[in-house]
Amino acid sequence: EAAAVDAIVSTIGFPLVGGPAGSMEGARQAELAKEILEAKDVPYLVAAPLLIQDVKSWHQQGVAGLQSVVLYALPELDGAVDAVPLGGLCCGDRAFCGANRYLAGCNREAGEIRLVPERLERLAGRLHKWIELRRKPAAERKVAIVLYGYPPGLGATGTAALLNVPKSLMALLRRLQREGYDLGPGPLPEDPEALIEAVRLADSQADSGQGARDSGYKAGGGGAVTRERLEGWLGPADAARVSRNWGGGLDRSGIRTVGSGDRAQLLLGGVQLGNVWIAVQPPLGVPGDPMRLLFERDMTPHPQYTAFYRSMERSIDDGGIGADAVVHFGMHGTEEWLPGTPLGNTGSCWPDILTGPLPNIYVYAANNPSESLLAKRRGYGTLVSHNVPPYSRAGLYKELLALRGLLADYYEATGRRAAEDAAPAPADAGGGG
Known part of the structure; x- marks a missing residue:
């Protein structure tokens, strides 16, 4: 009788069935892997040390070449998620490793395999969160849903490429409600646009700072994080990295920050519906050079x-949202594009720091596999693909219709004048031979 498990973790990479040898018989082995995973119906993660790449090149340039095929491409064909490199070959560069907080203390010789304890902790944390999510009753699960507002200030809040966000979001919320999730005591809004407008309002209150003065902001689910709390969440090293780039302190960026020093608050926006928190992803915040x-x-x-991302995973008692999972709603956000290695997250990569252990469900258009892989690999996104709308002639609208009318009038007028100019002049009635 097969053992009951809560998750499957492959620690060798390659296909699930057959390992390196199974790579040569892809079609037949893939069907067997599919049968196993469908029967178990549990998360399938892949985590392994880099057997043909050293830790220095990994940290400097990312996982590359054949090693990326082994750890990412082949397991992903079976449905693996949340790939975590657990270590690699020792590089022998004591100075490099000594200067890296995650690699310091290595006493191995060059070429030996070394594990990175911090990466093992990341794997354990993500595995724990996936299992905890499955075991928790639906009514107790807390979900954060992230919408987008790019470019900021141009009415794009609550939009995504090739997706009707208001209607799709409402369909998701109604499905969650039917599945037993707690969406609050009152009914959901009848008009999907009304919900998006409420999220927009909370986001604008965070952007303007009004949320710090408006009691309705926090009552509706608007979040705020103190500077001191954010320092604790990030830890001294990462807090110092952020401070150096943004004015010398976590309260000095001027972006959605009210007050200074110990009284500083970083406003997050957001609307709370029972155990579901819906908010707009913050702008990147580099004016003139996004x-x-x-x-x-x-x-x-x-x-x-x-603060926006770290708050989602932190408990309510710790001042956070307390989410069990985050849903990025549509194509696409910015978190997976943040600085770090191109492939193979380390503890210093910002997508890894901000996503943390949270399960990340990413709704993505099916026609963009290249960028969706970034969300999957750098942002730990478990992709839920959707079809794209059928293409049709868009036609003209608003000012373009008026412009077409003006152009038609212009061509008609100029054409009439041209015809008049080309017509032969009338004969001179008084002329004679």
């Missing part, structure tokens, strides 16, 4: 951005 945060390796997200 791509800088994505490509400058030493850059960090701003303090309010880090």
